[in-house]
Amino acid sequence: MEEKELLEKIRENVISGRIDQEDEGLEGDMEGQPGVTELVEQAIENKISADKILSEAINPGMEEVGKRYENGDFLIPDMLAAAECVGEATKILKPLLLENAAEGKGKFILATVEGDLHDIGKNIVSTIVTGAGFDITDLGVGVKAEKIVEAVKNSGAKYLGLSALLTTTMGRMQEVIEMLEKEGLRQQVKVLVGGAPVTAEYAKKIGADIYCDDAFDAIHKLEKT
């Protein structure tokens, strides 16, 4: 396959959210055809640079997905699948990008707070934020404030995402923010909060930096910081 054609195929498959050949695609009829991971590996074999794969195939693909989502042509699973493709492609390209000293967008710690075992929203944020180029460390669900603060301290993360789905657990977000203050880490890290009961007013009240409606809102707001 010619370089131009291969890059175009990668872009198309990012748009279709097809990680690999097992994926059936948007219409359910693409199983068996190479997906993003196979195509990226082929591109590397063909000596196409990692920078080029990213800038001419993957990023334009994801930009197109964003546009289609905003237009209402794409739905949440389409966006998620595309972001997963970007995450997987990034994993393959990362060693090559490091050789060329390309930088990611920064370390991002993510957790559902103590007492709350809900992980669906958090997992979506994890996938989308990874796909957008952030280096995610997902601490999981029901995470104590001490553990979250320790992770921020040890990693030097620039971003911290906190999730809660219950009115009874959202108060734990404030505990984390207060503990960050106490440990002198508050200025180092931007705190993003979200979850069904959380509102912009609540985020402001507890001193969070960014309130996120959903994963995509998080990306939009992160891009503006």
Place this chain on the structure above:
Amino acid sequence: MARGFKADRRDFLNKEQCRLLHENSCRLLAETGIELEQGRAVDIFTGAGASYEQGRVKIPARLVEDTLTRINKNFSLKGAVPENNLNISAENPVSYFGTGGQALNVLDYKDGSFCKREAVGSDLVNIIKICEELDNVDYITRPVEPDVARERIDIEKTKIFQANTRKHINLANLVVKEKLPEILKLVKDKELISFISCVPVSPLKLEKNTAEKFIDIVNNDIAVAISSCPQAGMTAPLSEPGELLQVNTELLAAIILANLIKPGARVMYRGIPITSNLHLDNSPRWSQPDSIKRVAAITSMTYFYGVPCCGTCAVADEKEPNAQNISEKILSWTMELASGAQYINSALGMMEQVMTVSPEQYIIDDMLITMLKEAFTAAAGLENRDLRQIVTATAAKGFSALGAVCNDEITAEINKRLDFIFTEREAYNRESLEKQLLLIQKAVLSGKSSAVFMRKSRAGLRKGFLYAGNRISGKLDLQNIIKKKDNILNKG
């Protein structure tokens, strides 16, 4: 007069479809197993012949089949007076309507509009008082929790129920396991109460701490509805056969556990296979036609097994009482009643995807259920055309009683929703269920099940698995409803 409504019923799944779902559930239980942390429940399973590998209980088909022979098909629940007793029976089914919970918010009606606020203890008292007076509330599930410390919730709500109702009490969840003996001491007769246990967590998991409470409830021979509520596209396959396969597997595991704890345990099968709003925000779609269809269909599995059914319906997705809200509820009640569910939960008062209740909504729902029962009684049968007639007639009467008009546009939208329910989009055959089984296995074993289910949902969304219709708009005249509510609450 004895409580309950006896109507004809119909199976939304035929026997062959049920058999295929059961066979594939047995395969999932034996091959993939159920995730469960070490504890008493694991010991009970392994003591009966199940294996435990890498945190998953694998239940052989023979153990499933043997245990199913011990299912309790009939049991009674009591109210404080004999006329409020309920006979729960998979063999001689009678349908009972109850309320649901747990809502976090209550709507107050002030100056012509609704204001939402957090629920407090006095709301529990007021709602129970209202439900005590309503003819179509056959039992009361706690709608909101009392606002007391966690350790006191169980006892406080039991006392509030005892002081305000003579109907059967569903305490819903047991908050603190150690409080069960005290609850039993208060109520004196275990048949006066029942519980709901959300011990299955989708996909294919039993939650250890909930299982601990479940074991104590079953050991004490208290009736309990075992609840599994996956959201298609998020925590289960978007495909209808796939989601039904998964919910049936989860409930089967918990029913086996109950009957291993105590053969003939007084349990009800409560399958709530709803869908997710994958178009917008992943929120649950409780009362959209796709969810209504699936919830009615799963009732057929309870008749296949001969296990009593706790149905769940009429949790409107709307945020307040309005025309769309009542159109959702009427469609949902109709299908659930037609399915033959016996202990119908969440039927009154509930909206905003179980987040909110409104005192006015209980009274509206009671009125509409009266109309619905009349329409069922007048119907010639339960064929599609009969159900269409029941829904449209109840909607017309209900809208009219609430000062609104069920015009041609609204009737067309209601018929469109019915068309969706009556249309088969997917095959229930050996091949399609095998595909769904493999998807569930892949999702469960990948450790990122929601991403697997969402990815797989893209094609289904494009094939129209989620209903996309129009919202029915229109305000209701609630003067008579408010008057009735005030009369009840002012009785003291």
